Amino acid sequence: xxxxxxxxxxxxxxxxxxxxxxxxxxxxxxxxxxxxxxxxxxxxxxxxxxxxxxxxxxxxxxxxxxxxxxxxxxxxxxxxxxxxxxxxxxxxxxxxxxxxxxxxxxxxxxxxxxxxxxxxxxxxxxxxxxxxxxxxxxxxxxxxxxxxxxxxxxxxxxxxxxxxxxxxxxxxxxxxxxxxxxxxxxxxxxxxxxxxxxxxxxxxxxxxxxxxxxxxxxxxxxxxxxxxxxxxxxxxxxxxxxxxxxxxxxxxxxxxxxxxxxxxxxxxxxxxxxxxxxx
Numbered sequence: 001x002x003x004x005x006x007x008x009x010x011x012x013x014x015x016x017x018x019x020x021x022x023x024x025x026x027x028x029x030x031x032x033x034x035x036x037x038x039x040x041x042x043x044x045x046x047x048x049x050x051x052x053x054x055x056x057x058x059x060x061x062x063x064x065x066x067x068x069x070x071x072x073x074x075x076x077x078x079x080x081x082x083x084x085x086x087x088x089x090x091x092x093x094x095x096x097x098x099x100x101x102x103x104x105x106x107x108x109x110x111x112x113x114x115x116x117x118x119x120x121x122x123x124x125x126x127x128x129x130x131x132x133x134x135x136x137x138x139x140x141x142x143x144x145x146x147x148x149x150x151x152x153x154x155x156x157x158x159x160x161x162x163x164x165x166x167x168x169x170x171x172x173x174x175x176x177x178x179x180x181x182x183x184x185x186x187x188x189x190x191x192x193x194x195x196x197x198x199x200x201x202x203x204x205x206x207x208x209x210x211x212x213x214x215x216x217x218x219x220x221x222x223x224x225x226x227x228x229x230x231x232x233x234x235x236x237x238x239x240x241x242x243x244x245x246x247x248x249x250x251x252x253x254x255x256x257x258x259x260x261x262x263x264x265x266x267x268x269x270x271x272x273x274x275x276x277x278x279x
Contacts, residue, residue, distance in 0.1 A: 017115035023151035154242035164201035168279040186218035245275040
């Protein structure tokens with residue numbers, strides 16, 4: 001049974017991410033935890049009147065959230081029945097990242113699914129600050145689902161890498177699971193500067209990938225370009241890639257793609273789900 005956490009702000013964007021997850025794991029037994037976190041404000045008063053007001057506010061927020069979650073559960077009941085899926089609502093009044101970390105640990109979460117927003121930068125709006133924080137601060141695989149994207153079976157998954165770091169077997173096994181579940185093809189993509197050759201360490205890491213992925217339908221690709229994000233965009237669009245996957249361990253490489261400030265430089269992944277893997 002796969003344990004999946006779906007944080008929600010009750011937006012249609014969050015609902016779209018949930019539906020994508022339901023379709024992606026249509027044939028897999030899953031427990032979906034629908035999590036809404038009412039954020040704690042930075043101010044805390046000491047007077048009894050202020051404390052009473054604060055408690056009343058908290059109670060009102062939790063009641064409102066419970067009503068919203070009931071609406072979500074009603075919408076889920078109207079979907080085509082899938083006996084492989086179970087749903088549990090979770091409501092908290094706490095700090096968002098602390099709550100996600102706690103639920104990941106206590107529920108033994110295998111995957112977090114969140115929606116992306118808009119078309120600026122991941123840290124700003126494309127994925128939302130909450131999702132950006134989860135990617136960098138919570139050690140759990142995360143699937144970022146673009147706004148308004150309709151589910152299609154991932155037939156090609158691109159895996160950008162610089163071969164600088166070795167990969168944990170657990171990470172590769174998670175990637176292989178996604179590939180096998182969808183009968184997909186893995187495209188391993190290396191972007192280099194003109195005339196740049198692989199070092200001995202990079203060649204060894206590439207050879208390791210080749211050996212470990214022996215039973216997986218895959219291919220290696222190399223592009224020359226000065227801008228990493230532009231090269232990934234070109235490759236993604238030219239091959240009609242259905243999903244991008246990366247390892248969060250390689251954070252510097254990772255940030256070059258995700259945390260770009262300009263709209264035109266990162267617009268490609270507003271259309272393609274992004275699977276972030278953690279060790």
